[in-house]
Amino acid sequence: MPVTDxxxxxxxxxxxxxxxxxxxxxPTDIEWxxxxxxxxxxxxxxxxxxxxxxxFSKGEPDDQSGHTASSLTNIALEPAxxxxxxxxxxxxxxxxxxxxxxxxxxGEYTPPSQLRARVxxxxxxxxxxxxxxxxxxxxxxxMKSVSQDLSRTVKTLKSKIEEVSLxxxxxxxRLSQFSLEAEGALAASVNDAxxxxxxxESDMEPQTHSNEKPSVIQNTRASLSAVxxxxxxxxxxFEREQCMLDEALRSLPNPHDLNCEASRLHAAFTFPDxxxxxxxxxxxxxxxxxxxxxxxxxxxxxxxxxxxxxxxxAELLQIIEEDCSSVKEDEDDGYEFDVKKESxxxxxxxxxxxxxxxxxxxxxxxxxxxxVFPHLPHLGSFLSTSHQHVQEVEAxxxxxxxxxxxxxxxxxxxxxxxxxxxxxxxxxxxxxADVEVEAQLIRLLKQLKxxxxxxxxxxxxxxxxxxxxxxxxxTRESQVLTQREQEWSAGLxxxxxxxxxxxxxxxxxxxxxxxxNTSPPFSLSTNAVKLFGEGRATSGDLxxxxxxxxxxxxxxxxxxxxxxxxxETWGSK
Numbered sequence: 001m002p003v004t005d006x007x008x009x010x011x012x013x014x015x016x017x018x019x020x021x022x023x024x025x026x027p028t029d030i031e032w033x034x035x036x037x038x039x040x041x042x043x044x045x046x047x048x049x050x051x052x053x054x055x056f057s058k059g060e061p062d063d064q065s066g067h068t069a070s071s072l073t074n075i076a077l078e079p080a081x082x083x084x085x086x087x088x089x090x091x092x093x094x095x096x097x098x099x100x101x102x103x104x105x106x107g108e109y110t111p112p113s114q115l116r117a118r119v120x121x122x123x124x125x126x127x128x129x130x131x132x133x134x135x136x137x138x139x140x141x142x143m144k145s146v147s148q149d150l151s152r153t154v155k156t157l158k159s160k161i162e163e164v165s166l167x168x169x170x171x172x173x174r175l176s177q178f179s180l181e182a183e184g185a186l187a188a189s190v191n192d193a194x195x196x197x198x199x200x201e202s203d204m205e206p207q208t209h210s211n212e213k214p215s216v217i218q219n220t221r222a223s224l225s226a227v228x229x230x231x232x233x234x235x236x237x238f239e240r241e242q243c244m245l246d247e248a249l250r251s252l253p254n255p256h257d258l259n260c261e262a263s264r265l266h267a268a269f270t271f272p273d274x275x276x277x278x279x280x281x282x283x284x285x286x287x288x289x290x291x292x293x294x295x296x297x298x299x300x301x302x303x304x305x306x307x308x309x310x311x312x313x314a315e316l317l318q319i320i321e322e323d324c325s326s327v328k329e330d331e332d333d334g335y336e337f338d339v340k341k342e343s344x345x346x347x348x349x350x351x352x353x354x355x356x357x358x359x360x361x362x363x364x365x366x367x368x369x370x371x372v373f374p375h376l377p378h379l380g381s382f383l384s385t386s387h388q389h390v391q392e393v394e395a396x397x398x399x400x401x402x403x404x405x406x407x408x409x410x411x412x413x414x415x416x417x418x419x420x421x422x423x424x425x426x427x428x429x430x431x432x433a434d435v436e437v438e439a440q441l442i443r444l445l446k447q448l449k450x451x452x453x454x455x456x457x458x459x460x461x462x463x464x465x466x467x468x469x470x471x472x473x474x475t476r477e478s479q480v481l482t483q484r485e486q487e488w489s490a491g492l493x494x495x496x497x498x499x500x501x502x503x504x505x506x507x508x509x510x511x512x513x514x515x516x517n518t519s520p521p522f523s524l525s526t527n528a529v530k531l532f533g534e535g536r537a538t539s540g541d542l543x544x545x546x547x548x549x550x551x552x553x554x555x556x557x558x559x560x561x562x563x564x565x566x567x568e569t570w571g572s573k
Contacts (some may be wrong), residue, residue: 012047080112231502234368241361262343445470
């Protein structure tokens with residue numbers, strides 16, 4: 001990369017020296033080397049090795065040359081290496097060449113800067129380890145003090161445990177009295193829970209005999225099934241009518257065909273044929289001919305003795321004269337037939353007929369659903385009330401189960417406490433209060449078995465183990481009933497959602513042409529509203545034109561005098 005500007009070579013050489021960690025030089029300091037041919041060649045060679053740029057006001061290399069500097073760092077010597085090399089050169093000059101070791105691995109050579117970084121890292125690691133050692137020593141001292149505190153705490157706890165054991169023995173007697181009082185409340189709660197579960201089970205069980213009265217659940221399911229069947233039939237009928245309407249719409253011409261036909265008719269009415277006549281002129285001539293023939297037939301049908309002074313004949317002549325004058329005015333003014341307006345009018349009539357048919361079908365299915373909807377709020381309120389009752393029963397059953405579990409835990413704790421005495425581990429006899437509680441529990445279970453003989457109960461109730469088995473059986477039955485009630489409650493929303501999903505296609509059809517979901521149903525589409533607006537504007541313009549034309553055609557006395565004067569003036573000339 002040859003460079004001709006000497007100043008550029010000086011700047012690049014200064015940049016190279018600054019990048020490799022050398023002294024900060026200015027280009028003017030080494031311009032004298034340009035005067036020597038060898039110095040100039042050397043500077044050109046250095047400047048051609050890399051593209052450096054230095055901000056000489058700061059004496060630092062630019063950021064753009066950073067990647068080049070990093071690539072030259074591995075082949076340049078650091079200042080410490082330069083000092084070492086100079087010392088070795090001096091040694092070589094003084095002592096001669098040294099002996100070269102054959103086992104030196106140059107790949108393991110580390111620059112002095114990296115060695116200094118390693119030393120600093122090792123020093124920091126040493127300081128950190130010393131800090132951690134001091135922290136561990138303090139933790140050991142703290143653990144020793146904590147262990148002494150724990151020993152004193154254990155002694156205190158042992159004394160407290162002995163005091164608490166004595167208090168437990170004294171309070172155990174009071175707990176036996178409380179258990180007797182709670183037994184009565186528990187028995188009443190069990191009876192109420194059994195009655196609630198019995199009534200709930202009778203409602204949920206299917207009808208087994210024909211003479212039995214259907215349960216509330218069966219009546220509700222039958223009502224929901226009837227409503228669902230009615231809604232499905234209405235929806236199917238509505239879909240069939242919509243399919244018939246779609247078939248009829250497919251038979252109508254599309255806008256492209258209608259546009260082509262309108263263009264053809266417009267060309268036929270506008271451009272003349274081979275006879276130099278347009279279809280419009282031919283149609284007008286045919287209408288005139290038909291009108292004249294009708295007049296002739298009316299004249300020929302009159303009696304021969306009718307005179308010209310007869311009122312009917314005079315009226316007929318007046319009509320003929322008016323027709324001829326109108327024909328003459330039409331011939332003078334011309335007649336224009338707009339095919340586009342007539343096509344738009346016919347298309348509008350077709351769309352109105354389609355919308356009226358859709359309105360009739362939608363009103364019919366809406367009336368069907370209006371007959372069903374009044375029954376749904378009553379059914380929903382009944383289901384909501386039933387759900388609340390079921391939740392109340394579930395809450396009561398859950399509370400009963402929790403109380404029974406607490407009772408079972410209390411019995412187990414009482415057994416474990418009575419098995420080992422606090423004094424010396426000698427097994428103690430049950431207290432009279434425990435015996436009384438067990439007897440009352442067994443009597444309650446026997447009463448429950450006698451009251452409900454259909455359920456499976458233990459045949460013999462002799463001791464506390466039999467009573468516990470009976471209580472566990474009651475708990476399992478309560479859990480089964482609770483699960484059945486939860487399954488029924490979980491399936492009820494899905495049945496209601498099926499009924500709600502049946503309304504989705506109907507509501508979609510009702511609100512299909514509405515601009516927004518909050519707009520009233522059966523509203524016209526945007527195109528229809530726009531078309532009606534244009535029609536109203538056109539009709540207003542036509543009404544204004546007709547009114548203006550009528551004002552122009554009205555002849556008052558003043559205008560009549562002017563016309564007569566004009567005719568007399570110009571007629572005499």
